[in-house]
Amino acid sequence: MHCPFCSHEETKVLESRIIEDAMRRRRECLKCSTRFTTYERALFNIAVIKRDGHQEQFEIAKLSSSIQKACAKSEPEVVSHLAQTLYRKILNKRTNPIKSSVIGSLVLAQLKKQDQMAYVRFATIHKKIEDTKHLEKELNLVTREQRVSSKLSE
Numbered sequence: 001m002h003c004p005f006c007s008h009e010e011t012k013v014l015e016s017r018i019i020e021d022a023m024r025r026r027r028e029c030l031k032c033s034t035r036f037t038t039y040e041r042a043l044f045n046i047a048v049i050k051r052d053g054h055q056e057q058f059e060i061a062k063l064s065s066s067i068q069k070a071c072a073k074s075e076p077e078v079v080s081h082l083a084q085t086l087y088r089k090i091l092n093k094r095t096n097p098i099k100s101s102v103i104g105s106l107v108l109a110q111l112k113k114q115d116q117m118a119y120v121r122f123a124t125i126h127k128k129i130e131d132t133k134h135l136e137k138e139l140n141l142v143t144r145e146q147r148v149s150s151k152l153s154e
Helices: 060-071 076-093 100-114 116-126 132-153
Strands: 011-019 022-029 035-040 047-049 055-057
Touching (some): 116 132
Antiparallel strands (some): 022 035, 047 055
8 A cells, every 4th residue: 555645655554444335444654654544445347237138337326316216305324325235235146247127126125125105116117117007006015015014013
């Protein structure tokens, strides 16, 4: 690690801490004794296979944006946390490239647990619901599952 102040090549790590998806390290230059902080994050190049067959690079910002649209008025921290959780689940699949339908299913499963209205909003896009009868079926499914889970928790 090069010192950002004097460009000396040797530094020592004073402290390491894991924060969210990164490693925070407090360092000290062995030449000028200046202290500075570095953040280390593993980079993964995940390809996504879209419905039409073309591939594109996975972007967590794109995932966050689609979740934000579904969650409407949720706080940005909630959406960010949800996106990070889903990103870890995608990484745990250990599939590269991964189909966009798999990502969509993971999002739906998570939204179903947290916010049923967001689930329905996202499902209308992901499942291509264009008919009111299909939408009604989806709403009945969510309602039925909610009743079952509330009876189990009693």
